[in-house]
Amino acid sequence: MPATVPPKAAFIVCRDGDAVPPALTGAVAAIGNFDGVHRGHRSLIERTMQGDRPSAVVTFEPHPRLFFQPDKPHFCLTPEPVKLAILQRIGLDGVFIRRFDRALASLSAANFVDLLANELKLSGVVVGHDFHFGRGREGNPTVMAELCRERGLDCIVMPAIGEGGEPVSSSAIRTALEQGDVEKANRLLGYRWFVRAEVRHGDKRGRDLGYPTANMRLPDNCGLRHGIYAVRAATAKGVFDGVASFGRRPTFDNGAPLLETFLFDFSGDLYGQILDVEFLGFLRGEEKFESIEALIVQMDRDSVEAKRIIAADETPSMIG
Structure with missing residues (x-):
């Protein structure tokens, strides 16, 4: 995995209600919760940094699982301050944090892409092969690509990243840490948890x-x-x-x-x-x-x- 790069001079955190600053206008953004910011996540994030447009992440707090299952314990690998520290160290220009609440959960797939294009002013998105979005998880990568095309956004779908025959996933990392298998967790993360x-x-x-x-x-x-x-x-x-x-x-x-x-x-x-x-x-x-x-x-x-x-x-x- 490529080494981390020194943080850029200004790392911008844009939250709900904030105006999109010029430095993030027209950004290419990877979309997801990115709990752990593991090797699979990094493949999406690094793809946003390959062009001459600003690079960013669109992420959600709290984790959607906490919204849908508030009474079920959820082992969060990277609470928001830790996740932001990692994203900054990777070398992104900034991050868009959207509060995951009833209003966001009820957006249709089309309206979610409208938010990306009109509210966040993105020029392109990068998603994983298994990305689902919109009310009832109605959207998938194929739907995302079509909706982006209609709105003039670039859309890149990234393949899965594997380790030892299994996909790199936040769930696999949680399981490893619950078992005390720090070495495996760190291999999947690509850094020391x-x-x-x-x-x-x-x-x-x-x-x-x-x-x-x-x-x-x-x-x-x-x-x-x-x-x-x-x-x-x-x-x-x-x-x-x-x-x-x-x-x-x-x-x-x-x-x-x-x-x-x-x-x-x-x-x-x-x-x-x-x-x-x-x-x-x-x-x-x-x-x-x-x-x-x-x-x-x-x-x-x-x-x-x-x-x-x-x-x-x-x-x-x-x-x-």
Whole structure:
């Protein structure tokens, strides 16, 4: 996969109600939710960047599944701030964010393409081979191409991207992370999956163990398997390798899930900082230890194994 390019001077986020700025007028836009911004998504996005027109993405928040199934938990791979950070790093000129609500869901396929042409002032669109849109999912790539032709828009339909005989999909990535298979998830993504959250005060138990940690509360719908991981984190002082525990701390309180990250070779106060923590490998599941001494011995082993995984990993990074 091509390496990421430095962000352009101005990355524009255009939301509902915003006037389309000149820098995005006539853009070619990839359309989709793009949860994960994985390799398949990247093939669409990179296609928008091949000409001399502005390049953009049209995406939807919240995820349509949350609108149609509000009571069903949904593991979001890239919450909006993370998704925007990735799209900017890829090198797009901007993004159009449309709120997915009843009004948008009720648009016919024809009216949706009218929105693209007249409200967003696009000159062309790029969609995937399985893209559906419009009320009741009545639109498909063939319908999109015909509606675009009638309105003078270019339309490019991209084929599926596969990995090991299976399509690259957000669902496959969610499943991999739920199983702790970080390596597979990262292969499908084309970069190291990462989370973003604020460092909060904890019980400071890690200091007594010799492993002071940065504690972060991830979204309640985070489906990542509980366990121990090799990680890297971007801080105000730079990027540091580390080892992290995500889970309920069964040896101590079995409380609400937290991401607790110990950074190698780091000293300082991280409270209140927003950290990006990327995952490189799964070490083991969460365990309850019979003694603090046994836990510390295992933590020492975890640190050695995490360093080995990090040193060997060559997956591209989206942080720092």
